[in-house]
Amino acid sequence: VQEKADYHIHTELCHHASGAMEEYVREALEKGFDEIGFADHAPGAPEYDPDHRMTITQFPDYINDIHQLRDKFADIDIKIGIETDFYPGFEPFLENLLRSGSIDYVIGSVHFIQEESIFHWNRPVTSKNMEIQLIRQYFEEMRQGIRSGLVDVVGHMDLVKWIFPDAGKDIFDAGIEVLESISQEELILELNTSGLRNRPGEFYPCEDLLKITYELGIPVCLGSDAHEPQNVGANFPEAVELLNNIGYRQKQRWKGKIITYLPES
Ligand SMILES: [Zn+2]
Numbered sequence: 214v215q216e217k218a219d220y221h222i223h224t225e226l227c228h229h230a231s232g233a234m235e236e237y238v239r240e241a242l243e244k245g246f247d248e249i250g251f252a253d254h255a256p257g258a259p260e261y262d263p264d265h266r267m268t269i270t271q272f273p274d275y276i277n278d279i280h281q282l283r284d285k286f287a288d289i290d291i292k293i294g295i296e297t298d299f300y301p302g303f304e305p306f307l308e309n310l311l312r313s314g315s316i317d318y319v320i321g322s323v324h325f326i327q328e329e330s331i332f333h334w335n336r337p338v339t340s341k342n343m344e345i346q347l348i349r350q351y352f353e354e355m356r357q358g359i360r361s362g363l364v365d366v367v368g369h370m371d372l373v374k375w376i377f378p379d380a381g382k383d384i385f386d387a388g389i390e391v392l393e394s395i396s397q398e399e400l401i402l403e404l405n406t407s408g409l410r411n412r413p414g415e416f417y418p419c420e421d422l423l424k425i426t427y428e429l430g431i432p433v434c435l436g437s438d439a440h441e442p443q444n445v446g447a448n449f450p451e452a453v454e455l456l457n458n459i460g461y462r463q464k465q466r467w468k469g470k471i472i473t474y475l476p477e478s
């Protein structure tokens with residue numbers, strides 16, 4: 214089993230990442246990775262957030278580019294992933310993509326609440342009640358996506374803390390229900406290191422949720438969420454240390470797809 218793998222890497226096709234795909238691969242090789250996966254923002258329904266993703270007509274180019282990189286770089290396994298948004302009605306478009314048969318794994322994530330971007334949130338939240346309701350809505354959308362049967366990995370699961378940094382308890386309580394769904398559906402949870410480099414200042418998910426993840430026996434994979442080449446594999450040593458401290462050890466390729474850490478058996 215490979216030693217180092219980063220499964221959450223973006224490309225310029227999403228309009229908010231920089232650097233050629235080849236630069237991401239070279240960075241991974243330099244950092245000693247033997248496996249990576251591109252997981253750029255998947256095309257969605259025609260009206261759905263076109264500014265932050267490739268178009269459906271660009272999708273075959275994305276696949277072709279990765280195939281060419283595979284041919285060019287023999288020392289590293291390059292997987293074809295995609296990061297889909299969970300939003301009402303996302304399923305038919307994703308099914309269509311999956312029908313091409315070229316995708317190795319799918320990360321599912323929530324980036325919007327009530328059509329407002331979490332990263333660019335500037336809607337007033339006027340009461341604790343409203344805050345709790347928004348948090349619940351975020352996680353409910355995630356649970357619906359998890360139950361779709363179309364994804365393998367749940368991405369940056371407590372991203373909502375970006376908006377509500379002081380709502381740790383409410384996020385934890387609602388997050389546990391999501392972890393139970395992940396366990397039921399036998400999906401993988403992503404330990405996403407980008408939170409460390411951004412406003413939350415900690416991993417997605419937080420350590421307390423990761424401990425529940427462990428107790429539920431959920432496999433975990435690592436993702437940098439790199440939007441520029443230098444961030445491939447960023448903060449992975451700290452992530453592995455955290456996993457080890459919690460009890461994650463053994464590595465296994467989950468359902469033949471990607472490398473995960475499993476609770477010590
Ligand atoms: Zn992005």
Ligand SMILES: [Zn+2]
Pocket residue numbers: 296322324368369
């Ligand atoms: Zn994301």
